[in-house]
Amino acid sequence: MMSLDALLDDLAGYIGKPETSCFSLPPDAYLSPDLHDAEISGIFEKSWLCVGRDEYIPEAGDYYCIDLLDEPMVIVRGTDGTVRALNASCRHRFMPVVEGRGNAKRFVCPYHTWTYATDGRLIGAPHMEGSDVFDKSECSLPEYRLEIWKGFIFVNLDDDAAALEVMIASTDAATKNYRIEEQTEVFHYEREWEGNWKLSAENSMEYYHHIGLHAATVGGPMPAKGTYFPETPPVDDSFTHERCMIAEELLAGGDHPLNPRGDLTGLTREELQSGYLIYVYPAFTMAMRAGSNNWLAFRPDGPEKTKVLGGYLMWRDLVDEDPEVTEARSVLIEQVNNEDALATTELARMMRSRKAARGPLSPFEKTIAQFYKYLGRTLAGDRVTTRQAAE
Numbered sequence: 001m002m003s004l005d006a007l008l009d010d011l012a013g014y015i016g017k018p019e020t021s022c023f024s025l026p027p028d029a030y031l032s033p034d035l036h037d038a039e040i041s042g043i044f045e046k047s048w049l050c051v052g053r054d055e056y057i058p059e060a061g062d063y064y065c066i067d068l069l070d071e072p073m074v075i076v077r078g079t080d081g082t083v084r085a086l087n088a089s090c091r092h093r094f095m096p097v098v099e100g101r102g103n104a105k106r107f108v109c110p111y112h113t114w115t116y117a118t119d120g121r122l123i124g125a126p127h128m129e130g131s132d133v134f135d136k137s138e139c140s141l142p143e144y145r146l147e148i149w150k151g152f153i154f155v156n157l158d159d160d161a162a163a164l165e166v167m168i169a170s171t172d173a174a175t176k177n178y179r180i181e182e183q184t185e186v187f188h189y190e191r192e193w194e195g196n197w198k199l200s201a202e203n204s205m206e207y208y209h210h211i212g213l214h215a216a217t218v219g220g221p222m223p224a225k226g227t228y229f230p231e232t233p234p235v236d237d238s239f240t241h242e243r244c245m246i247a248e249e250l251l252a253g254g255d256h257p258l259n260p261r262g263d264l265t266g267l268t269r270e271e272l273q274s275g276y277l278i279y280v281y282p283a284f285t286m287a288m289r290a291g292s293n294n295w296l297a298f299r300p301d302g303p304e305k306t307k308v309l310g311g312y313l314m315w316r317d318l319v320d321e322d323p324e325v326t327e328a329r330s331v332l333i334e335q336v337n338n339e340d341a342l343a344t345t346e347l348a349r350m351m352r353s354r355k356a357a358r359g360p361l362s363p364f365e366k367t368i369a370q371f372y373k374y375l376g377r378t379l380a381g382d383r384v385t386t387r388q389a390a391e
């Protein structure tokens with residue numbers, strides 16, 4: 001196994017490399033527990049991570065629990081309508097005050113029945129009158145940073161991180177015409193995939209694999225061969241993106257379930273004629289067409305497993321109008337996601353071979369080269385500076 005030092009040196013090597021000269025990461029980058037730890041502390045504990053959609057909790061008191069990098073949290077819409085991410089561990093002696101999902105007026109800890117309001121305030125604690133140190137106002141459930149962007153709930157474990165809008169500004173501009181805020185989820189996806197999170201990430205940021213893995217599903221309508229890389233907005237430390245040309249036969253019209261429908265005003269010709277994939281670092285991706293959005297978010301579960309959360313969104317009025325297309329697309333997306341899950345399982349298995357070796361990236365995988373550069377800058381940027389100083 002390569003040392004952490006060697007792996008970080010390797011990542012630093014991507015920073016100045018032309019995108020067309022990049023190889024994939026070495027197998028150990030997907031297996032090393034040390035690199036995994038460095039990614040958790042250097043990336044995931046400091047970044048905005050998508051934990052779901054606010055439409056999962058439309059009513060006051062609606063909640064769902066989620067484990068984010070071993071942080072037990074409950075995402076809850078308070079009686080004031082505000083969505084919060086609260087630590088779900090009781091302030092008395094650590095019992096989970098709530099699990100699963102549902103609707104509650106308050107959270108009652110099952111251990112000694114301390115009771116919390118949906119905004120996290122402790123509102124009841126039996127038999128604490130004789131305590132010299134008990135102060136109800138000091139015993140609220142701690143809150144994590146949470147922000148909502150176009151219906152997506154993002155949480156950041158770093159209380160000092162810059163606001164989400166700083167990170168999402170480029171994505172916001174690039175996706176404006178797609179009217180994501182008018183979309184609703186028609187298909188929900190939540191699984192654990194085998195393999196390191198970077199395998200899932202890479203798989204979800206290129207159309208190249210449509211040529212093989214998705215040949216029977218979306219490879220026809222969205223072929224690999226027309227892949228290109230938009231120049232605006234220019235990629236930065238927050239995202240990478242690419243487009244694929246929609247197949248000629250679909251552009252000619254017809255009744256294919258993937259054809260754009262609904263109110264297409266405001267979409268450019270390019271947006272109507274291409275698929276648009278935008279990958280927001282570190283672990284959130286949207287594959288869009290006019291009126292639809294197949295999104296996924298990844299959370300590492302140790303170096304060798306990845307929690308995958310996602311769904312398929314469509315413009316709300318379209319869902320009401322056309323239940324058959326909604327159903328057809330949902331079935332298709334489930335197939336596509338299953339194909340992707342299978343691929344990452346196979347990659348994770350094969351890279352354990354003693355003969356496994358990195359290979360050259362295709363120019364259609366420029367997004368992956370950019371992702372490696374991002375990893376290099378974030379985890380090993382200081383090494384380049386040190387190296388340059390030494391030269």
Ligand code: FES
Nearest residue numbers: 090092093109112
């Ligand atoms: S641990 Fe929750 S009330 Fe005691």
Ligand SMILES: [Fe+2]
Nearest residue numbers: 203209214340
């Ligand atoms: Fe795929």
